[in-house]
């Protein structure tokens with residue numbers, strides 16, 4: 001059953017990639033993704049396929065990690081509920097399909113993932129609006145030092161760690177690269193949205209890095225250069241919202257004038273100010 005669980009996790013990533021493509025690149029050719037999805041679905045045992053499809057109709061996430069909480073409880077990251085402790089050995093063993101008693105999602109065991117350690121602002125802090133809900137000036141890198149895909153992702157993840165937003169930059173970068181391997185997050189026009197989903201805790205966090213010379217980021221189109229990288233860490237609960245944010249940002253940066261304004265920035269302060277101004281209307 002472990003192999004089937006792994007297959008479900010991959011299949012869900014394909015489904016999510018498809019929704020991301022629809023959100024980020026309207027009109028994109030989805031045939032290759034659709035073929036891969038149909039092939040994997042056909043390989044599932046029929047009863048698992050039915051259960052999985054039914055869950056996917058209700059929510060973008062049908063299978064979610066179960067993780068150990070700080071108080072040794074065992075938690076469904078899909079709904080945040082504590083799971084019966086007797087369920088843990090069964091989820092770990094993966095001998096059968098285990099589901100969360102409160103949200104019905106299929107569970108898989110996860111440990112050692114990167115955690116979002118972002119502290120919530122105190123009650124004195126004024127409520128944040130727009131892009132300020134997801135990012136800060138410290139997460140702006142106007143000139144990335146990296147020169148390849150792996151380097152870009154690691155540099156952005158390391159910046160998040162150094163600014164105190166996540167605890168394990170290497171693991172985060174590794175997960176973002178696995179996601180890129182399914183289908184590139186490049187949306188064309190030199191813009192890409194590398195990301196990691198199902199990160200535990202905190203809130204959706206975004207870092208922005210620029211590569212003025214451009215990097216060959218999309219493995220399927222090695223001649224294309226990407227200059228603008230939005231790197232996002234997405235908690236399980238924000239998976240549906242993420243698609244809206246992606247569509248918003250992708251729409252803004254489809255305009256050449258917006259890309260030029262961003263690429264003209266040479267300091268973190270200028271980059272942050274420009275990002276806030278450009279996204280104000282769409283992300284209000």
Ligand SMILES: [Zn+2]
Pocket residue numbers: 076077078079080081100101102103104105
């Ligand atoms: Zn649940």
